[in-house]
Amino acid sequence: MTVTLGEEIMLLSLDDESGMAKERQSAGWAVAGGIVLELVMAGRVSVDRGRVTVTDTTPTGIGLLDDRLKLIDAWASKKSRPPKVTDWLTRDHGKAVSATIDSLRERGLVGEEQRKVLGVFPVRRFPEADGTTERELRARLAALVLHNAVPDERSAGLIALIHAAKLHRLAFPDRSRKEVSPRMEEIADGQWAGESVRTAIRNMQAAMVAVTVATTVTVAS
Template identity: 75%
Template sequence: MAVTLGEEIMLLSLDDESGAAKDRQAAGWAVAGGILLELVLAGRLSVSGGRLSVADRTPTGVGLLDERLGLVDAWASKKSTSPKVTNWLTRDHHKAVGAAIGSLRARGLVAEEEHRVLGLFPVRRYPGTDGSAERELRARLASVVLRGTDPDDRTAGLVALIHAAKLHRLAFPEVPAKEVKPRMEKIAEGHWAGDDVRTAIRTMQAAMVAVTAATTAAVIS
């Protein structure tokens, strides 16, 4: 399978040379949301009314997705009602980052390096080793956002997550956010998509906005 949505967001976050993650917290929410949306597009999960349920337990064959599918299934089975998407994002966003990086390493797209801060504290970095996937990703984003090409379902979902998590700078580092936000908002509305896909994209976007707003409020207080 091609690089997944969660991995694509992680590629945007990781600095190509230093391997440091930029906007790590917001990217974490988007990575977790991207994995869920990928599972929805694959028919393994469904969303309705902001809640999440397992529609098909058949493995996708992609380790990153199948691990999360199993975790969501085990977690949801303990609930008396379908759990909220926001609750899963809050639960998983930190771990999702590590899982996405591990998957990128397994694909040979990033390497792992360990450095020591002040000679004492180990810090891991993940510089890129094969830039082809990121170049294709950025070209696709530029095509739909900057040049107005109609997006496919996955690209539209990716744009919606980037927009909701306010990661415009990661996707378009040389373009002011105010110049890309209107087009990204229009793509996120998803009028061209089928009902199920549109519902999934809007649910993920709303969940992203909710969890990032709650996090910001907690930091300010």
């Protein structure tokens, strides 16, 4: 089973028992960014100088990615120049979370419960249904960050997104940020991928920082 970067980030965010998303806003940015980065690695999209370009509309065969590819292509085609990737993340991060959760549910990795708060307000929750994938993911992250294993380009991209969106507690709930941040930064800045993917990772990191800072400032004001 191929689990996308966005799905991996969502698995880290969803509480296994309650099914509620932790750090939902920041996780949303990272999920949307993960989908874009996955499309870069699939050769469908490029991200350079902070702008996103669709280079190939051929379906990947993964529904979550192909749906986003169509949406990015339709949106970008209306622009006179390649649009900013931050604009896409701002536009899509909420919808990307819903689409990613639906994908996890369809794959049988999370379940779905519908309840009413105070007997009136409907709430959907997505508790863990099959924890194998998440356990393997957390073991892989621990090997890379805590035990200095050598990452592949997908793992490097995942860690770069988690680090840029400040989701350290989701990935390593029993460790302080100071313990894991230096190694995560080292992986994010390393030479683990081809030049086009490294460029995309750097751009996605910058985009994550920009949108999360903007969100923090907006909430604070």
